[in-house]
Amino acid sequence: MKFCTSCGQKMENNSPFCKACGAKMETKKPGRTRTASTASAMPSLASLSKRTKILIGSALLVLILCVSLYKVGEAYTDKAKLMENFEEQLEKGNADELLALLSPKEDSGKITKKNVEALVGFLKEYPDAKETLAAQLKDNAKAYDATAVTASADTGETQQLVTLEKRGKKFLIYDNYELVLQPFPMTIYTNYDDLTFYVDGKKIKPASVEGDMVTIGSYVPGDYDIKAVLKSDFVQLEKKAEINHVGPTDTDLLFDIDYVSVNTNVAGSSVFVNGKDTGMKVDEEKYIEIGPVLTDGSMTVQLKKDMPFGKIESEDAPIDSNQLTLGLTLAHKDKEKVKEGLKRHFLNLSKALANQDAKFFAEDSNDVSEFVTDSFGEMTGEDWKTIGYVSSIEVDTDALYLEDIEGKWFATLPVRTKWMEDSVYSGDPVSLSEQSSEDSYSLSFQNGKWSVESWGYIWSFDDEHAEEIKVDTKALKKQLESSPAFTSIKAEQSTDEVESFVESYISASVEAINHRDYSIVSGDIDSSSEYTTIVSDYIDYLDKKGITEDLVNIDVEKVEPLDDGSYHVYTFEEYNIHYDDGTSKYKSFDGKYKVTSTSSGLKMYDLVSTEEVESKDL
Structure with a gap:
């Protein structure tokens, strides 16, 4: 049974109009018929062609890949990870990895491994500076996070050794962040004008000159050899320094320049400065003034001259005073x-x-x-x-x-x-x-x-x-x-001297025998004669026999000079001789000695002969 949707009166099933109010009735189609109609409007996956299926799958794959690549690129360009890697390599002191991470400031030149090593060495020596740098980099990152304003390609002058900077885009869509090694001004203080400056052997023009302060330019951290050159009338003066340039640096290159007075011992000597002939000559007063020259000992001066007896020259002396004395001498x-x-x-x-x-x-x-x-x-x-x-x-x-x-x-x-x-x-x-x-x-x-x-x-x-x-x-x-x-001098010596020597010798011989000590008499015997051995053996013999003796008397009866400058001396000698069995005897002898006259004085040369005159028991 149906009812009118307008007046609510009951209607007959087959009537299209309401008999009470005349409203037309809308008949709804069965749901099954509607479903069938919808299914016919949207074809099923099974009904799609193979080509269509491939196109749909490819589109989905590309979409997934793009999303993945975006995420990878986002991670690759992440400034936090860049700083984390930098700090890790800095802690390890890995110069090669740090070199790959750092970028130069525009117009500051290429960064080398030596520059990075200088930075690492400085931060290792000063841990507080390393902590400060880490904090500064984090502040750089926060500053970029807090603003949407695009940073310039390079920051202005800074006291920060390394800065985090945003430099354009990477892969067209990502913000590009780089760690920039900052250059710093290198300043020289000098006391002379018109100098030529060199950095690592390369001639440079100073960025500015204000009185005695010369700004060489801005350089990234590193070890640099700087040199200032001054040309005087006859020599080129140089002042050098090695600089560990990390941050702004000030270096003194002061020239100890003066005129030097040189006094010497040879007039007309040629003057050489640093090994080169200046063409100057020492005057007749043996004096010369040279200069201007450095007086810090880094330069040398030398004088030379050719003479009939050879080439003479002074030492190559350092110029460390304004008054020098140089003596020329022979080679x-x-x-x-x-x-x-x-x-x-x-x-x-x-x-x-x-x-x-x-x-x-x-x-x-x-x-x-x-x-x-x-x-x-x-x-x-x-x-x-x-x-x-x-x-x-x-x-x-x-x-x-x-x-x-x-x-x-x-x-x-x-x-x-x-x-x-x-x-x-x-x-x-x-x-x-x-x-x-x-x-x-x-x-x-x-x-x-x-x-x-x-x-x-x-x-x-x-x-x-x-x-x-x-x-x-x-x-x-x-x-x-x-x-x-x-x-002749020997011949003039008196016989008294010879007599005295012989008496002294015989007395010393008795002492040597009794003390069993040959050294007592050795100095009085001519070392070139065989008598040295005879006397030494005789003392040993008497020692074995236990014999000692007393000199009772000695008379030198005659001194006979010989043609060779020696003497024959004739003696009469008396002794009391004591044996090891307790007995003693008196004995007298006639002796004949040969005495020589040497450069060391009179010496006993030989006992030529001895003859016993008397012997009796005591």
Whole structure:
């Protein structure tokens, strides 16, 4: 049954109009029919073609891929992760990784590993600075998060070593963040104008000059070699410094410039500064002024001159004062020629003393000064005579000093000599002993060689710089002892001296026997004779037998000089001899001894013979 939707009256099932009000009735189609109609409007997946299915799947895949790539790119360009990686590599000190993370500021040049290493080294040395940098980078990130305004490509001047900066887009859609290593001004303070500056060997033009402050430019952190160059009239002056440039740096390059007065010992010497000839010459007053030059010791000055006796030069001295004294001296090979002159003098003097004749000074074409001749005359007077030979020569050529006196060149140096010598009065015995002397010797250059001119006393001799001039002492001793003058002096010795020596020797022999000590008498025996062994063996023999003796009396009956300068001495000797069995005997002997006269005095050479005169029990 149906009802009218307008008046509510009951209607017949098949009537299209309401009989009460005449309203038309709308008949709804069955739901099944509507569903079928909808299904026919939207085809099922199974009814789609294969091509359509592929297109729909591809579209969905592209959509998913785009979303994924966006998320990956978003993570890749994330500034938080960039800073986290930077801090991690900084903590590790990984310069290579940090180099890849850092970007240069525009127009500041390429960043190198050395720049990064300088930054790492600075932050390692100053942990507070590293903490400050980390905080500053976080502040940079917060600033970008808080504003939608796009940052400029580079920030202005900053005190921050590394900054986080947004530089355009990456992949067209993402904000691009970079860690920028900031350059800082490098300032030089100097005290001279018109300087040329170099950084790591490259000439640069300063960014600004304000009085004594020169701003070289802005440089990223690193170790730099800077140099300021000043050109004077005759030399180029340089001042260098090594800078660890992290943050703004100030460096002093002050030139210690002055004019320097140089005094020397040779006029006409050429002046060399830093090894280069300046063309300047020392004046006749042996003085010169050079400059302007650095007086901080970084520059050197040297004087040189060619002479007939070789090239002379001073030390290459640092200029560290405005007053310098430089002495020119001989080269090593030319100093050897001075040593040859000294040796020639001392050998000639030894020969002259041995022969008591000044003519030997002139041997080997040696030039003999008046001073040398007069000094030798004083050593070989009528009554007192010096006799001997040189046994050692030492010189200090480091202290050699050259001087030009009225056109004549002199070389003066300390000399220490040792002599075996004695000064004897006529008729006295010769007893040579070692004598030492330290003097300053002056040699003049004449006829192509150095000859001793004079000598005088010095206070001390520097052992550290002593150089030995070797001499043949055995040959010199033989030369002395075989010379006629020495033999003549020996012949003049009185027999009393010989008698006294023999008496002393026999007395010492008895003491040596009783003490069983050969050394008591060894110094009185000629070491070149076999008598040394005989006496030593005799003392040992008496020791084994237990024999001792007392010297009762000795008479020297005769002293006979021999042609070779030795003596035969005849004696009468009396002894009380004690044996190990407790018995004693008196014995007397006639003895004959040979005594030699040596450079060390009288010596017992041999017991030529001995004959028992009397023997009796005590």
